[in-house]
Amino acid sequence: MLPSSTVENYLKAIYLGEGYLAEGQRLMPMGQLAAALGVAPGTATTMVKALAESGLVEYEPYNGVRLSAAGEKLAALVLRRHRLIELFLVRVMGLGWDEVHDEAEQLEHHVSDRLIERIDEMLGRPEVDPHGDPIPGADGRVARHESDTLLTCPLGERVTVTRVTDQEAPFLRFIEQHHLMPGESIEVEARDEVSDSVRLKGRGNQRMTIGMRAASKVRVSASDASSRG
Amino acid sequence: MLPSSTVENYLKAIYLGEGYLAEGQRLMPMGQLAAALGVAPGTATTMVKALAESGLVEYEPYNGVRLSAAGEKLAALVLRRHRLIELFLVRVMGLGWDEVHDEAEQLEHHVSDRLIERIDEMLGRPEVDPHGDPIPGADGRVARHESDTLLTCPLGERVTVTRVTDQEAPFLRFIEQHHLMPGESIEVEARDEVSDSVRLKGRGNQRMTIGMRAASKVRVSASDASSRG
DNA sequence: GACCAAATTTTGAATGTCCAAAATTAAAGC
DNA sequence: GCTTTAATTTTGGACATTCAAAATTTGGTC
Ligand SMILES: [Mn+2]
Ligand SMILES: [Mn+2]
Ligand SMILES: [Mn+2]
Ligand SMILES: [Mn+2]
Numbered sequence: 099m100l101p102s103s104t105v106e107n108y109l110k111a112i113y114l115g116e117g118y119l120a121e122g123q124r125l126m127p128m129g130q131l132a133a134a135l136g137v138a139p140g141t142a143t144t145m146v147k148a149l150a151e152s153g154l155v156e157y158e159p160y161n162g163v164r165l166s167a168a169g170e171k172l173a174a175l176v177l178r179r180h181r182l183i184e185l186f187l188v189r190v191m192g193l194g195w196d197e198v199h200d201e202a203e204q205l206e207h208h209v210s211d212r213l214i215e216r217i218d219e220m221l222g223r224p225e226v227d228p229h230g231d232p233i234p235g236a237d238g239r240v241a242r243h244e245s246d247t248l249l250t251c252p253l254g255e256r257v258t259v260t261r262v263t264d265q266e267a268p269f270l271r272f273i274e275q276h277h278l279m280p281g282e283s284i285e286v287e288a289r290d291e292v293s294d295s296v297r298l299k300g301r302g303n304q305r306m307t308i309g310m311r312a313a314s315k316v317r318v319s320a321s322d323a324s325s326r327g
Numbered sequence: 328m329l330p331s332s333t334v335e336n337y338l339k340a341i342y343l344g345e346g347y348l349a350e351g352q353r354l355m356p357m358g359q360l361a362a363a364l365g366v367a368p369g370t371a372t373t374m375v376k377a378l379a380e381s382g383l384v385e386y387e388p389y390n391g392v393r394l395s396a397a398g399e400k401l402a403a404l405v406l407r408r409h410r411l412i413e414l415f416l417v418r419v420m421g422l423g424w425d426e427v428h429d430e431a432e433q434l435e436h437h438v439s440d441r442l443i444e445r446i447d448e449m450l451g452r453p454e455v456d457p458h459g460d461p462i463p464g465a466d467g468r469v470a471r472h473e474s475d476t477l478l479t480c481p482l483g484e485r486v487t488v489t490r491v492t493d494q495e496a497p498f499l500r501f502i503e504q505h506h507l508m509p510g511e512s513i514e515v516e517a518r519d520e521v522s523d524s525v526r527l528k529g530r531g532n533q534r535m536t537i538g539m540r541a542a543s544k545v546r547v548s549a550s551d552a553s554s555r556g
Numbered sequence: 557g558a559c560c561a562a563a564t565t566t567t568g569a570a571t572g573t574c575c576a577a578a579a580t581t582a583a584a585g586c
Numbered sequence: 587g588c589t590t591t592a593a594t595t596t597t598g599g600a601c602a603t604t605c606a607a608a609a610t611t612t613g614g615t616c
Contacts, residue, residue, distance in 0.1 A: 128564060137603090140565070140607095160610095205437055208436075333572080369576085370573075374573080388594080389582065558616090561615105562612085576598095577598095579594100579596065582591100583591090
């Protein structure tokens, strides 16, 4: 029995449920899962019990849910399809990076392995999608490397945007318009808790100030002198 | 309520149910519909009653089913997506014409209008798919022109293959290997009822003999002297 | 230790899709 | 006109997914 779209969406939501890093101890609360999927809490409970039956998750009543090894692999493969499709839509089909997420959300469940392999090949085995999110390999493995956000990176140093962790179209358009897309080199000049804002020096030393909530969604890494001029 | 994949498949099956040409009188028998969709007869009956409820088909118990105007338009749009996707997979993704049907069978239900428009544009508003099947317009209209098959075309005259009306991969591979794909110029030398076979002169005047059943699946039109050298 | 609020689970029910097997109808032959 | 047969519909039930509302559990708070 191959998994339905619904099952794939549940697994993906659990996989993406916050950090979920190293230690396999963290449980995703049912309420958070239900919210992520836009279903009633009771629906999530019923579904998760079924997923536990089929060995895709471990479920601790009143506590939360966690992916099993099998579930994690499946989730990673769905994510792989999602991100390859996004990149394909941007690079080959010429769609905007702000309009590919919804399309990929559907297609991720319906493209064959054959076609995904072809897409992967055509794109040159890419490692990240248009938003900088890493693309899991065909084996389900992901290269997770730590990175700062605009809230945590050092002040006064050039950094390179690596990832934008919010798929909302208006936010993505904002990022694009202000030249904060992955690959751009920028610098955090100052942060101010009181005004809840971060001041940036962007492309062409253009100054801009954004809120901390927005700043937390832009990930960066130290601008290695060797990369870019 | 946008139609489910199931509904779209039912409408498409009825649309494709044999000739279905001009006069809107023909009804598709329920048994044939059930067989086309691979479901039990009772399932088709139940479903068709629901489709009649929503005004997509007209249903005459014990007699059969026919598309309403609304149903026909919807079916044509599904077919449009199907055929554009097939052509896209062949031309852009480099898949074989024998392996795109199944993929399109899924994707036809899940690509957005936006993406289909982009595909149509990228392909230069094509009129036929890789098998020579006409692609309905965005308004649902199809250019239906009459054509012969290898069983009905004149003997001893050059004709051009326009269409292959069987999606089975082995058959398509046979056609490809024998250079009988759409665009090829060939000639029917003889037909023999007793041996149930048709003798052809193909590319490079290569002779071959195929069965009448197979011959009926290859459509041709008179080789206009102006087309091809 | 009783009590409250929030999170979670349970219950009862709906929808869409499907099947197998029984019942019915239509068509054809005699 | 009856009978046989093939096609079709009905019946009863399954499964996946969903919801709203009621019941329960949990983690604090006094
Ligand atoms: Mn999805
Ligand atoms: Mn992405
Ligand atoms: Mn289909
Ligand atoms: Mn085709």
